[in-house]
Structure formats: C-alpha cells, structure tokens
Amino acid sequence: MSGRDGDLTRREFMTKPLTYLASASLLGLGGEGLLMAVDSASAPKLIMRPLGKTGISLPIVSMGVMNAEAPGVIVRAWEAGMRYFDTAPIYLGGRSEEMIGQVIRQLGVRDKAVIATKATVRGTGRRDPAETKADTLASLDASLVRLQMDHVEVFLLHEVNSVRSVADAGVQDAMIQLKKQGKIRWAGVSTHQNQADVLNAAASGGPWDVVLVGFNYTMSDNQAMIDAMKVCVSKGIGIVAMKTQAGGSNPSRKEVLGSGVTDSVRQSAVLKWVLQHPFVTTAIPGVTKFEHIDDDIAVASNLAFTDDERSFLSNNAIKASLEFCQQCGQCVATCPSRVDIPTLMRSHMYAFQYQNLEHARFTLAGVPKGSGLDVCKSCTSCCARCSHTVNIARKIEALRTIHRV
Amino acid sequence: MMALAPGVIHAQNGAAESSDVPIPADVQARLSGLLPEPAAAGAKPASERQFYSSDLYRYIDGAADAFLGFDLVAMIHQEYETRDADITLDIYDLGKPLNAFGIYAAERSPSYHFLPLGVEGYESDFILNFFQGQYYAKLSAFSKAGKSAPDLVPLAQAISAKIGTEKSMPAALSILPKEHLVAHSEKFTNKSPLGHDFLSPAIEATYSIEGKPAVLLISKASDAAGAAERVRQLRNYFSKSGTVGPGPEVVPGGFRGSNKYEGEVVFFSSGTYTVLCVNPPPQPDLFLKGVLDHLANPQVSSSF
Numbered sequence: 201m202s203g204r205d206g207d208l209t210r211r212e213f214m215t216k217p218l219t220y221l222a223s224a225s226l227l228g229l230g231g232e233g234l235l236m237a238v239d240s241a242s243a244p245k246l247i248m249r250p251l252g253k254t255g256i257s258l259p260i261v262s263m264g265v266m267n268a269e270a271p272g273v274i275v276r277a278w279e280a281g282m283r284y285f286d287t288a289p290i291y292l293g294g295r296s297e298e299m300i301g302q303v304i305r306q307l308g309v310r311d312k313a314v315i316a317t318k319a320t321v322r323g324t325g326r327r328d329p330a331e332t333k334a335d336t337l338a339s340l341d342a343s344l345v346r347l348q349m350d351h352v353e354v355f356l357l358h359e360v361n362s363v364r365s366v367a368d369a370g371v372q373d374a375m376i377q378l379k380k381q382g383k384i385r386w387a388g389v390s391t392h393q394n395q396a397d398v399l400n401a402a403a404s405g406g407p408w409d410v411v412l413v414g415f416n417y418t419m420s421d422n423q424a425m426i427d428a429m430k431v432c433v434s435k436g437i438g439i440v441a442m443k444t445q446a447g448g449s450n451p452s453r454k455e456v457l458g459s460g461v462t463d464s465v466r467q468s469a470v471l472k473w474v475l476q477h478p479f480v481t482t483a484i485p486g487v488t489k490f491e492h493i494d495d496d497i498a499v500a501s502n503l504a505f506t507d508d509e510r511s512f513l514s515n516n517a518i519k520a521s522l523e524f525c526q527q528c529g530q531c532v533a534t535c536p537s538r539v540d541i542p543t544l545m546r547s548h549m550y551a552f553q554y555q556n557l558e559h560a561r562f563t564l565a566g567v568p569k570g571s572g573l574d575v576c577k578s579c580t581s582c583c584a585r586c587s588h589t590v591n592i593a594r595k596i597e598a599l600r601t602i603h604r605v
Numbered sequence: 606m607m608a609l610a611p612g613v614i615h616a617q618n619g620a621a622e623s624s625d626v627p628i629p630a631d632v633q634a635r636l637s638g639l640l641p642e643p644a645a646a647g648a649k650p651a652s653e654r655q656f657y658s659s660d661l662y663r664y665i666d667g668a669a670d671a672f673l674g675f676d677l678v679a680m681i682h683q684e685y686e687t688r689d690a691d692i693t694l695d696i697y698d699l700g701k702p703l704n705a706f707g708i709y710a711a712e713r714s715p716s717y718h719f720l721p722l723g724v725e726g727y728e729s730d731f732i733l734n735f736f737q738g739q740y741y742a743k744l745s746a747f748s749k750a751g752k753s754a755p756d757l758v759p760l761a762q763a764i765s766a767k768i769g770t771e772k773s774m775p776a777a778l779s780i781l782p783k784e785h786l787v788a789h790s791e792k793f794t795n796k797s798p799l800g801h802d803f804l805s806p807a808i809e810a811t812y813s814i815e816g817k818p819a820v821l822l823i824s825k826a827s828d829a830a831g832a833a834e835r836v837r838q839l840r841n842y843f844s845k846s847g848t849v850g851p852g853p854e855v856v857p858g859g860f861r862g863s864n865k866y867e868g869e870v871v872f873f874s875s876g877t878y879t880v881l882c883v884n885p886p887p888q889p890d891l892f893l894k895g896v897l898d899h900l901a902n903p904q905v906s907s908s909f
Contacts, residue, residue, distance in 0.1 A: 264667060266667040266668065267668070267670045267671040268800075269794065269797075270800035272800055275865065288666075288668075290666070290668045291667065291671075292711055292712050293712030293734070295711065295714065298714070359666060390666075392662075392666060442667070486670060488670075490866075
C-alpha cells in the first residue's frame with residue numbers, strides 16, 4: 201500500500217469519535233457512547249479575554265453554530281479550542297440546538313463548554329409583563345429540551361431593537377428567576393438594529409451580563425456604537441460580536457467584499473479588524489465547514505494583519521464597493537435638482553447599514569424642503585453620479601420606500 | 606417529540622420594514638397570490654405585507670444564511686389576527702422544488718408529527734411548516750392570553766391549494782434506495798455537505814440496518830472525472846485527519862477511511878456520483894452493492 205494516503209497497516213487506525221452519527225442518534229437510532237472527548241492539547245495557543253464580570257475568559261474566536269449541519273465541524277471546533285457556542289431556537293428550526301446539545305453531550309465536555317441560546321419574545325415593552333415573562337421562561341424550557349441540558353451559560357433576549365425591549369419588566373423578571381433557578385448563569389440581549397441605544401440601555405441597569413452585537417468592518421465610522429460598547433464594558437457587561445464577516449460568507453455579499461481576494465484573506469482580515477478592538481471579548485463567525493475553523497483559529501492566535509489582509513482592508517476599490525459615502529458632496533453638482541445627496545446617503549446608512557429606521561427618518565426629516573426626496577419625485581430616473589461608485593440611484597430608491605412608511 | 610422552535614421574529618418597532626433589494630413586481634405578485642383569503646381562514650391581515658430576498662438577514666438574522674444557501678428568490682411575510690391568536694405566515698420561494706425541499710428538510714426531524722399537507726408538512730402546538738413545489742411555508746401562532754392554540758391546518762390548506770395540485774417529492778430523491786431508509790431522514794445539501802465544499806451538491810439519508818444507523822451521502826459531479834476527483838479529495842482529507850486505504854472487499858475501487866469527525870466511512874465513485882457511507886453496516890458490501898445497483902437503474906433521476 202502507498203503511504204501517501206496513510207495506509208491502514210502503517211498508521212494507527214483511529215477509531216475515535218463517530219461524530220457524524222450524532223445526527224443519526226438524533227433519530228433515536230442509538231449512537232450513545234460513540235463519541236469520546238477530543239484531546240485539544242495540540243491546539244494552538246489562543247488569545248483569551250474576560251467576558252465582562254462573569255469571571256470566565258474565552259478564546260477570542262467562538263463558534264456561531266447557526267447553520268452548521270455537520271456535527272464533525274463542531275467536534276473540530278472544540279478540538280481547535282473554541283469553547284463558546286452560540287445557537288438559537290430559530291436556527292434550522294431548532295435543529296441547531298439539538299445538534300450542538302448532542303455533540304457536546306457525546307463529547308463529554310458539558311462542564312467546559314459555554315452554551316449561549318436565545319429567546320424571541322414578541323412585543324417586549326408593549327405587552328403585559330406577565331406574558332413576556334411567561335414567554336421568556338417557556339422559550340428557555342423548550343431550548344433546554346432541544347439541547348438536552350439542564351442549564352445554559354448565556355441566555356439572550358433575541359432581536360432587541362428598542363430601549364423599551366431592554367427595559368421589559370417581564371423579561372427582566374424572567375432572567376432573574378432563571379438565574380436563581382440555576383437554569384442560566386448569565387443574561388443578555390442580542391441586537392441588530394438601533395444598537396447604540398440598546399447597548400446604552402443595557403448598561404444603564406438590569407440583569408444583563410452579556411450583549412451580542414453586530415459589529416464589523418463596515419461600521420468603522422459608527423462612533424456611537426463603539427462608544428456604547430465601551431460603556432457596556434465599563435459596567436462589566438461582556439461584548440460578543442456577531443456579523444463580523446460583514447456578510448462575507450453570504451455569496452451575495454462576496455462581490456461586495458472584493459473579488460480577486462481569496463476567501464481566507466477576506467475572512468481573516470475582517471475578523472481581525474473586529475478583534476483588534478479590545479473591548480470585544482469574542483466573535484462568533486458562522487461556521488459551516490472545516491475550512492472556516494482553520495481560518496478562524498489562525499486569527500485567534502495572532503491578530504497581526506498579514507500584508508494581504510492589510511492590502512485588502514486598505515483597498516479603496518473595496519471600500520468603494522462597500523458603498524461608503526465619503527460625504528464629499530461632489531455628487532450634488534451632478535444632480536439637476538441639487539438634492540442634498542450626502543444627507544440622503546447618511547439616512548440610507550442609518551436605515552440599512554445600522555438598521556436604525558428611526559434615526560434614518562429623523563435625518564430625512566431634517567433635509568430642507570426642496571433638496572430632499574420631495575424633489576427626487578420629479579425625476580423618472582436618477583442622474584446623480586458618485587466618483588467613489590456609490591450607487592446613488594439604488595439607495596435613493598430604497599430610501600423612498602422607508603419614506604413612504 | 607421535541608418542541609419545535611418558533612420560525613419568525615417580529616419587527617418590534619411596529620413599522621413595516623422595507624427591502625433594500627429590488628424584488629421584481631411579478632415575484633411580489635406571485636407571492637401575494639399565494640396568501641389565503643382572510644375570510645376562508647377566519648383571519649384578517651394584521652400587518653403590511655413585507656418582502657425579503659438577499660436582505661433576509663433583516664428579518665431572521667443569522668437563520669437567513671440557510672435560506673440564501675438554497676438560492677432564495679424572495680419571501681413574503683404577512684401577519685394575521687384571529688379572535689384567539691396572532692398568526693404569522695412566511696412563504697419562501699426557493700426557485701425550484703429541490704431547493705424548497707432542501708431548506709424544509711434541514712429544519713425537520715424524523716421525530717416530528719407529520720401531516721399530509723403540500724408535499725409534506727409537520728406541526729406542533731404553535732407551528733406548522735410544509736413545502737410544496739418551489740415554496741416553503743411556515744406558519745406560527747401566538748395565542749392571546751387564556752386562549753388555546755389555534756388550528757393552523759385550514760390556513761395551510763388554503764395556501765397549498767393556491768400553490769397548486771402537484772404534490773410529489775423532487776425527482777432527485779429517487780436516487781436514494783428505499784430499503785432500510787429511515788422515513789423523513791432525507792436531505793439535500795447544496796453547500797458544504799459534511800462540512801466540505803467539494804462534495805456539493807449531495808443528497809443524503811439515514812438507513813437503519815440491523816438497528817444501527819448508517820448515513821448514505823451521494824454527491825453529484827458534472828462528469829465521471831469530477832466524481833473521481835471528489836474521491837481523491839476524500840482520500841486526501843481522511844489521510845490528513847485520520848486514516849484511509851483501499852477497500853476493494855467492500856466495493857470495487859472503493860476506499861475505507863476513519864477519523865474522529867465522521868468515524869468510519871466507505872467511499873467510491875460510480876459514474877458521475879461519489880458515494881460516501883458513514884458508519885457502514887456490518888456487511889457493507891451487501892448494502893453498497895444494493896446502492897450501486899440502484900444507481901445503475903435508468904429510472905433513477907440524476908437531476909440535482
């Protein structure tokens with residue numbers, strides 16, 4: 201036999217975990233005891249950071265389990281040193297929770313793993329607190345069933361977009377109760393819209409220990425959010441970053457993030473950018489394949505940019521393709537109606553990049569009559585041009601839709 | 606049976622969200638045409654219709670990746686209100702039936718309570734999901750205080766009727782042998798099967814042989830050389846992560862491998878297919894001969 205492929209007679213035949221069967225065992229077909237704990241002694245030394253005041257430290261890169269369907273990928277993540285696993289009831293309709301629970305149990309590492317899941321609670325801040333409390337408690341109980349666990353370390357109120365949701369008395373009561381019951385160790389919120397306000401509200405009081413926040417390279421000029429994260433840290437709240445890849449794993453965003461660059465360079469560059477902010481404890485890039493883990497772990501042990509990564513991040517063409525409006529104002533001269541395009545572009549950024557519709561509308565409302573969307577209506581198509589390749593017409597069309605609401 | 610997870614997140618600011626991505630008017634009209642008549646369902650619309658496509662992240666956060674991975678065309682979101690409950694309806698247009706099956710199957714478990722809705726569906730107290738044609742429909746109910754869970758089936762039936770009368774599984778699933786197949790375990794993956802891009806696309810299912818589970822994955826290449834290349838990549842992968850060697854006693858030209866991620870496997874190519882069996886049964890040659898015979902059957906579809 202050729203040794204090239206590792207023939208069976210010359211190499212130790214590894215009969216370690218049959219991880220893939222974790223999914224089969226979910227079918228009630230057995231699989232118990234198939235997995236053994238993985239030796240992670242050979243894993244590279246990872247940079248660790250404290251998670252707020254929780255008392256634990258985590259590797260700076262963790263696993264967003266979300267849409268991972270191959271249990272072997274989770275085993276590899278554990279082996280590589282990842283310890284924080286983020287899931288939610290909504291991911292794969294609950295299958296994500298089932299799978300991570302099964303793998304962690306079969307690895308026999310429950311006491312070392314940090315499991316984070318979430319509750320989607322309707323109408324927080326608007327409904328009867330007794331109802332939101334009941335929904336929060338019920339959501340966790342259902343998650344624990346799927347996870348086959350008696351507790352999780354981190355339990356997050358999912359999709360928090362307003363201050364009133366953070367302040368929801370029912371949810372806060374539920375979090376306090378769950379901590380007392382030992383069903384959760386730490387409570388938190390995850391936020392995608394209006395993030396600065398949400399973070400500041402969480403920092404102002406309540407049972408919050410952790411926030412999960414969207415943060416990436418495209419938000420480099422969102423000082424309000426960066427300041428809010430620092431406020432959270434000052435109050436002992438740990439920051440976990442999501443959306444770190446700026447949609448880079450989404451095929452529809454790859455073009456935006458730059459063609460002619462390898463996936464690895466793209467992935468590591470934007471991830472390092474996030475983690476070079478020391479207030480971020482850990483990031484949870486989505487992982488669906490083995491390559492992702494190798495890329496992410498390489499970042500977790502060395503945050504220095506390579507030449508390729510530096511080149512990628514400083515590439516003006518890429519920045520332009522991200523459609524950052526530089527607020528230079530040159531476009532105004534190309535518009536026959538002399539519309540205040542820079543302000544409209546800022547409104548678009550608030551609405552669609554920061555997903556803060558309220559602030560977007562507020563900004564739009566500040567545009568004087570005669571230089572805003574009102575005069576855009578007189579044109580059948582946009583003639584304005586951006587020297588940095590921002591697609592003004594598309595953004596204005598999108599702004600029109602929120603303006604109508 | 607494990608509880609199902611809720612399938613939607615509601616906009617909490619009370620305002621309709623808008624898509625940053627243009628969705629053609631004909632697509633919007635087609636999706637709108639699938640919404641049930643309010644009177645027939647005993648429900649009235651309680652929100653503006655919303656459409657999403659590649660901006661689905663704005664609606665369901667990271668869960669969007671899975672839908673986008675199956676080439677989501679667009680989805681429509683509509684909330685309804687009945688006397689006893691609020692109901693959320695999401696209909697995803699995946700462009701073709703196999704993609705709709707793919708995302709549907711990714712979210713189902715063989716242990717769920719299945720219903721003869723559309724091609725197939727399942728429900729729990731507050732959730733009903735089904736797929737039909739190129740569409741995946743997800744209904745969620747939220748009971749008002751003191752009220753019991755509403756019956757979502759009439760609403761789902763109304764949607765199914767609007768989608769049409771064709772209710773057959775995607776032809777590509779015929780590639781899976783039926784003997785020993787665990788019901789409702791079939792999957793279609795067009796992105797990173799087993800965590801590897803090079804195996805895309807693939808159809809897989811679990812088989813129960815003498816009470817033990819084995820997973821059969823069939824990866825489709827564009828030609829025989831492509832299938833052989835996937836075998837080479839598998840050999841390389843198992844060589845690096847564990848062990849691999851020839852397994853002619855199992856199947857001619859086959860290989861046996863083992864590592865700590867998948868466990869024991871057998872793999873080989875046959876025509877344009879690369880076949881991988883995880884945790885092969887005690888007599889893998891018998892099982893895999895059946896697979897080979899099945900693949901050679903001209904009735905088997907290769908359309909994936």
